[in-house]
Amino acid sequence: MRFEELNLSTPLLEAVAQLDFTEMTEIQEKAIPLLLEGRDVIGKSNTGTGKTAAFSIPILEQMGQLPQEERRSVCALILCPTRELAMQACDEIRKFARFQKQVKPVAVYGGASMERQIYQLKNGANLVVGTPGRVLDHLRRRTLKLDNLKTIVLDEADEMLNMGFREDIESVLAQIPEERQTVLFSATMPPAILAITKQYQKEPVLVQIQSAHRTVDAIAQFSVSVPMGRKTDALQLLLLSKQPKSAMIFCNTKKMVDELTEALCLRGFSAAGLHGDMKQLQRTQVMNGFKSGRSTILIATDVAARGIDVKGVDAVFNYDLPQDHEYYIHRIGRTGRAGKTGAAYNILSGRKQEMEMREISRYTKADITEIPVPTSKELRSAAVAETRAKLLELAAAPASEEALTVAQELLAQTGSPEQLLAALIQQQLDDATKNLPAFDVPKPIRKGKRAGAKTVRVHINAGRKDRMAPNFILGALVEATGMAGNEFGKIDIHDQYTTVEVPETETDFVIDSMQNEKINGKSVAVRRYEERDNDYRGDSRGRGGRNGGQHRQSRHGYNQRARSGGYNRKRRKG
Known part of the structure; x- marks a missing residue:
């Protein structure tokens, strides 16, 4: 109309x-x-x-x-x-x-x-x-x-x-x-x-x-999974790989906005932060700088970014996943406007965030493709290819008389065209790779002890006196987390408590998932295991004893059923 x-x-x-x-x-x-x-x-x-x-x-x-x-x-x-x-x-x-x-x-x-x-x-x-x-x-x-x-x-x-x-x-x-x-x-x-x-x-x-999901059809959506504590490194590699002319990065807290802005600026990026604690003059300056192109990266909270109309954003990065699925649509809708295509990248750490990403994908009815974090080697190869293409393009264009004269003088002085060209290429490569990190982000460990991953123990406040058995405990863990049975290590049941080996990278997720859960009818509390837990009175039978061996045998017998899918209902639902 x-x-x-x-x-x-x-x-x-x-x-x-x-x-x-x-x-x-x-x-x-x-x-x-x-x-x-x-x-x-x-x-x-x-x-x-x-x-x-x-x-x-x-x-x-x-x-x-x-x-x-x-x-x-x-x-x-x-x-x-x-x-x-x-x-x-x-x-x-x-x-x-x-x-x-x-x-x-x-x-x-x-x-x-x-x-x-x-x-x-x-x-x-x-x-x-x-x-x-x-x-x-x-x-x-x-x-x-x-x-x-x-x-x-x-x-x-x-x-x-x-x-x-x-x-x-x-x-x-x-x-x-x-x-x-x-x-x-x-x-x-x-x-x-x-x-x-x-x-x-x-x-x-x-x-x-x-339906809101239709508004994001023009946006290519991706996710990367990284170990805990390596999100900033992954973001740096993504920014260097994708090279957006303008980008918005979303965090869930004002503190994270400040910390990430400082980290990116120290790594050579032109970034500015925006959140509700800033004075109006500061906010206006930040927005004017981003709109004019003086800052190519704007890092913001949902509240600060709400209602801001910024055109031409090439990419949106979710450093933190939003707490509301509708916010995800608001965030990535900053790119891909006015008929243009856009891209959104989600940086995930731990299984909990990966499960949240799957929920968001179902809610928005959008395909969110998992991609690997770019490596320094890949970025350097890309820089070499770009330098080669740029030099060939320059060589195809006519040169001025002044430039030809200087070239002839340099060739007469060096006597080596290869050395002269190599020096020029080296300078170009140094400029193109000066911000490249000297590290790569390792892939997150997705399997438990059987894959050689580092494990830690968690403490469950239920043991033999509560009629616990390895199959009860493993079944509850699989049901609550959606993880496979073979991702858990040894289960040791003591009189008053139990310890379970879990992948170190999934510890927080396992503990969070087990909140308000019951095992064999008993409400349990799960936390990280500490050595002082050995001091429980009346717990004379420790690890490696006769009962411990029986528990491990039962536990592995249960694993066969877990691997066959009998106790992995949550994962099949997802």
Whole structure:
């Protein structure tokens, strides 16, 4: 559907045309007619689908039809989770309102001058875009009055709730007229969102666009598995191999953003970090640097990156997997926009993250291809090939008289064309490989003791007195973790506790998986084994005794069934 088909006022249609908006997106086509009718709407839509225009165009159209007296007060309020999103939404609204002089949009958010915002609010602002905390602050100061509010929009509502703004939002909603239009946009619909819609909206219409996984079809998705503690090394090798002109890297914590930014800068990359603890001036500088190309890598948390519109990102790297599957779609959706292809790389450590990656793949209905981490040898070979191609290309182009003269002089002085060319190639190679690491990331160990992997022992607080047997213990471990039986080593059952050898690289995963599990009807606790555990009183029979031998025999007999698939139900399900 085209914007021209809507019965919009001429100033608004002219602004839409100047912005090259012709065909409406799906969310716009479904939401705008309902909002123009004054209906309450719930929009389930991801970032980058055009929802800002979906709610701002009806607001501007309605404001243009109001009497002049009513336009002197605030007619519409849009709440956003972050400063960046509020600024971006306000800028977009200004573009749509460029031919409506009676509309005066203002953005209010924390980290900016309160005095300047008060001045703007007192001088005719009638459309306010802001973060919940700062809006509530202005309401308390009476510098913002919403007595004549016609429309309120909760944009990225799920993110506002995740950030702890629920009380602020409800405080704002309690101070606006009951007769108003309430619009809510959210990428997900958790129970808290549904509770808000039930309490504060009147007969809302749900507008839902097509399944989110379809929005990532143009993005090639990959994963690499590395040992614990080697993620930064793997990221460095991936960046050097793929050489994206611009890339975004996502971490789950502010601390990790700071640490990773420092690590990449020390390794020669042009990287900048972005998170919620930074002051507004710092955030603006970081974003301007990334948009202008001064920084080629932006490292961010989900909250800091929410609502930021950055075009032309070549690749997205998930240093940490997101805690919500919807966030994965938001993250990788930064690349592959406007009809272009993109790439997303996920760096995994341990079986738990590999299982999470499989869940994400099922949720998004996308193929996520596992690839090996590039090696230093491969990167050097690529640099040699690139240098060779570049020199052949240069040799095919005509040289200037000056360059030919210098070449002849150099040949006369060295007497060896090969030596001269080799020196030039060496310089090119040194420049191309100066940031190459002197290491390679080893492949993660996926098998247990039988494959020669290093193992450690875990302690289970159940033993002979609890009627434990090797088959019970191994069966519980296989069922909880999805690992094969032969990935576990020796099982030693003592009177009051049991130890099991597990692959060192999978220790944390095994312990996490066994939380709240039962073995032979007993709830058990699993932790790393410590030597002091030998001090249990009454446990005279230790490892290697007659009973220990029987346990190992039983344990291996059970392994035969585990290897045949009898006790590996979880892995077959996945």
